[in-house]
Structure formats: structure tokens, C-alpha cells
Amino acid sequence: MLLALLVTGCSSQRKVQRFLDKQLVDSGQNSEFTGVLMVDAQNGDTLLSLNSGRYFTPASTTKVFTLYAALKELPDRIPSLKYQIRGDTLHVLGTGDPSALHPVLNDLTAINFIKGPRPVVLYTGTLEDPSWGPGWAWDDFDQSYQVERTSLPLYGNVLRLIRGSDSPKVSPEIFRDSVFSDKSNYHRSPERNHFFYSQSSRDTTVIPFTIDPGLTQNLWEEATGRPLIPGKTLPEGPWEVLPGIASDSLYKEMMAVSDNFLAEQLMLLVSSTLSDSLSFNRARDYILKTHLRDMPSPPRWVDGSGLSRYNLISPESLVYLLMELYRDIPEDRLFALMAKGGQNGTLKDWYQDPDGPYLFGKTGSLSNNHNLCGYLKTKSGKIVVFSFMNNHYLKPTALIKSRMQRILVWVREHY
Structure with missing residues (x-):
């Protein structure tokens, strides 16, 4: 050693x-x-x-890279939508903002904007990436920590079964006829939105739904209470940006509870600042070639959340990144974005101190x-x-x- x-x-x-x-x-x-x-x-x-230049499977410490990218490229308020007004018609383009009707963030900025009097054309096909990241586990498709990526998320891209005294309440309601009492080993069918729950469960069950352009349109129509016109070819010309929630509120939620969905969508938001299409790779490559070109032992960085075991990052890369953040961001603000020992999130039960x-x-x-x-x-x-990294233990x-x-x-x- x-x-x-x-x-x-x-x-x-x-x-x-x-x-x-x-x-x-x-x-x-x-x-x-x-x-x-x-x-x-x-x-x-x-x-x-100790082994600080060696590569490790980072898991969710990858989110420090995502936080860095977002702090470098995103404004103080999350870009909720891009839009153009052409004649009497509003054209809407997704940025990947995950906060609209999210179970925790519950932002209504985009919903209220689309509810206006103009006809609305909705463009749903700007995500260049697959719904899942490379190396994600196929048999976790029904787990709340592995949610599909999309350009226009609603409800955090999850179904919530809220248990009561009788049958569960379904949110979003568009799926109310797709929920069945069943003893299936999974909470959802692998390829379609048929959901299963156990009568004995008394907790809220959170299940990712699988997404296609038609479902995205239907969800937004239900949420806004109005018909929307499906967009095909993007109009030329510049897009305006609709500011949404305070960016730090999204960062805090991602970092404290290690929310994978928010991390993935943040990288798409970074991509939306670079072009009208959404791509993790575009955002990643830009950050590495500009802000992090001098980083020691450059990472193998394949997703925003750390779900993939293809990610490889060294302790010295993470410390380099944390030092950069410490120099750039006021201490009070930076520490407020992190999980706090003894107080919240994934560190709530560790590093406790009454002071x-x-x-x-x-x-x-x-x-x-x-x-x-x-x-x-x-x-x-x-x-x-x-940075403390422990891999491949059996204890x-x-x-x-x-x-x-x-x-x-x-x-x-x-x-």
C-alpha cells in the first residue's frame, strides 16, 4: 500500500x-x-x-460532474421551455426541464404558459439519446430510481399509486384504467404501461412509465386542459426561453436524495443551451473540452446519474472538481446544495453532531x-x-x- x-x-x-x-x-x-x-x-x-489516480466505479458521485456542468452552463432559473410565437400560434420546444408537476418540485410555469389563448404546436422529438443510458440494468425498468429520459417530462415521468382505505389513487389519472391488482414480480409490464400493485401494500408505490411521443402529447393535453397540435419540422429562427423554477432548488433535490432522473434531465438541459436538440454526449463533450480540459485522469463519463457501471472516475478527478466548485461558488451556497451529515438525504443517519x-x-x-x-x-x-471510493467489497x-x-x-x- x-x-x-x-x-x-x-x-x-x-x-x-x-x-x-x-x-x-x-x-x-x-x-x-x-x-x-x-x-x-x-x-x-x-x-x-491512496490509489487516488486509479479509476473506480463512481456510482452516484458522478452527480458531482452533473452539478458542475449545470452550475457552469445553466442560468439562475431553469429554462422551462423554448418557444416561438408565429402569427397567432405558439410553438413549444422541450428543454428537458423535469420540474413540471414533479412530485416534489411541482412547478406550474410551463403548464400555465401553454394554457394561454393561442393555438399551441408541441414538438416532442428533440431527444437524440435513447430513453435509458448505456449500461443501465434492463431488469430495473420498473424501479423508481431508473426513470426514462425525455424532452418534455411531466410528473417526474413516474406513476404514483397512493394507497388509501380502498383502491389506490392514481397519478397521473391518464393511467387510471391501466392499473391492476396482481402478484406480478414486477410493478409494470416490460414494454407497455400496464401497472401492478399488491392489495397488502399500504405505502405509495412509484413506478416509471414508458414514454412515446403520443403519450407525451396526451399527458400535456391532460395537464393543460386543451388540445395541442403535434409538431413535425422545427420552424427556423431563434427561440425564446421561458424561465422556470430557481435552479438551486433542483440541484438541492438531486444532490440530497441522489435523484437519478433529475441528474439525467439536467444534462439534457445543459445540452439545450448548446443547441435545439437534447443529447447527453453533446453536453458531456462540451464540458470536458472547455471547463475540464486540464482535469487529471479524465473520466469515462457515460451518464448524468451514475446508474451505469461503465462510468469510471478517480478520487483525484472528484477532488479536482470539488476544488473548482469551492473556488467558484460561495461556501454557504455550495454547502447548501450538498447532502448534510446528520441532517438530510443520503447522509441523514451518518456524521451526526448536535452542534x-x-x-x-x-x-x-x-x-x-x-x-x-x-x-x-x-x-x-x-x-x-x-473523495473516498470503495469498490468490489463483499462485506x-x-x-x-x-x-x-x-x-x-x-x-x-x-x-
Whole structure:
């Protein structure tokens, strides 16, 4: 094991070496693959480096790249729609904004805009990508964390079965005749929108629906209460942009609960600022060639959410990105966008302190992989930027999380 250490303050290098050896070796490190990089945000000094230039499966820590891309390219308010007014007709083009009638964000900007008096032409065919990202698991098609991408989302692209005393309430209602009581192994048919629920369930069930242009048009017609004209060829000329919700509200939801759908749609929103077509690859390539052209160990970045195991990212790339964000974004705003230890999201049950949060970051989990990166406030007032990546372990994830917490709490107390 190669550990590169530069330690200042009250702890000696030997003391730190013994502590880290105990945590990373004696706990069974050799049966898995771990990478760590910790850097002082103020002076750039490296506290700890272990396999920091190696590539790991990042899982949802990929969302730090998506957050960076969005902060670089999107305005303070999410572009809700693009539109042109030609004569007495309103032409509407999707930007990928996921907030319209979203179960949490519940934005009505686009709905109210389309409800106006003009005839409306709706263009649904501007997404260049498949509905799923490369490497997504086919047998997760009915799971709430694997939602299809689209140019004009509504309701978060999910069906919600809200259980009551009798049959469940269906939202959106357009699917009310497509829900059946059944003991199927899946919540939905693989290729069509037939949904299944168990009579014994008392919780709200969230199921992705599969999307086609006709369904998109029907959903928007139901939501706006008016007929819409299907668009074919895009009109020439510039498009106006309709501002929607505050961008930070979308970023916070994505980062805190690790919402995959919001992450994927944010990359399409970035693409919409570059052209009228929506493409993850276009957005990704632009960000890597412009803002991140000097990044060490450039990532293999294949989706916005981290669902794909094709993604490969190193601890040093994540720390580089987090340092860039720390330099560019005021600390209060940046930390507010992250999950907060002991308070919310995926870090609610970890890094607790009655005096308030001291760790602000992003987790990333797939089976046999768990990662954490972000910002650590030490008791001496320093900020440590870190990335901790754990791949290919067979032990319970709780043990991995506990080991990371012991190390990060120790650094908080001693640096």
C-alpha cells in the first residue's frame, strides 16, 4: 500500500500513519479496492492519497460532474421551455426541464404558459439519446430510481399509486384504467404501461412509465386542459426561453436524495443551451473540452446519474472538481446544495453532531460499491476536500460506511 501523507498541526506523521494503517489494512482492505484523496481547501496540501489516480466505479458521485456542468452552463432559473410565437400560434420546444408537476418540485410555469389563448404546436422529438443510458440494468425498468429520459417530462415521468382505505389513487389519472391488482414480480409490464400493485401494500408505490411521443402529447393535453397540435419540422429562427423554477432548488433535490432522473434531465438541459436538440454526449463533450480540459485522469463519463457501471472516475478527478466548485461558488451556497451529515438525504443517519453539520457531500452506491466525496469542516476551522471510493467489497456496506466515518471524524478532530 502506498500512502502519501503531509500532516500539519498537533498530529505527528507517525501517529497518522499508524491510525490509517489500522483502518485501511487491518480492517480487511486487501479484499477490496479503496481509493482516498484528502486535500486542504485553503492551501492545496495533500493530507492523504491512496490509489487516488486509479479509476473506480463512481456510482452516484458522478452527480458531482452533473452539478458542475449545470452550475457552469445553466442560468439562475431553469429554462422551462423554448418557444416561438408565429402569427397567432405558439410553438413549444422541450428543454428537458423535469420540474413540471414533479412530485416534489411541482412547478406550474410551463403548464400555465401553454394554457394561454393561442393555438399551441408541441414538438416532442428533440431527444437524440435513447430513453435509458448505456449500461443501465434492463431488469430495473420498473424501479423508481431508473426513470426514462425525455424532452418534455411531466410528473417526474413516474406513476404514483397512493394507497388509501380502498383502491389506490392514481397519478397521473391518464393511467387510471391501466392499473391492476396482481402478484406480478414486477410493478409494470416490460414494454407497455400496464401497472401492478399488491392489495397488502399500504405505502405509495412509484413506478416509471414508458414514454412515446403520443403519450407525451396526451399527458400535456391532460395537464393543460386543451388540445395541442403535434409538431413535425422545427420552424427556423431563434427561440425564446421561458424561465422556470430557481435552479438551486433542483440541484438541492438531486444532490440530497441522489435523484437519478433529475441528474439525467439536467444534462439534457445543459445540452439545450448548446443547441435545439437534447443529447447527453453533446453536453458531456462540451464540458470536458472547455471547463475540464486540464482535469487529471479524465473520466469515462457515460451518464448524468451514475446508474451505469461503465462510468469510471478517480478520487483525484472528484477532488479536482470539488476544488473548482469551492473556488467558484460561495461556501454557504455550495454547502447548501450538498447532502448534510446528520441532517438530510443520503447522509441523514451518518456524521451526526448536535452542534450542526460538519460534512457536506455526495454518496454513491451500487451493489458491492460505496463512495463518498465532499467537504469536511474540521474543529480547527479548516476545510478538507475529499473523495473516498470503495469498490468490489463483499462485506456489508454498513461496515464500509462505519470505517469511512471513523477516518473522517478522526481527521476532523486532529487536523
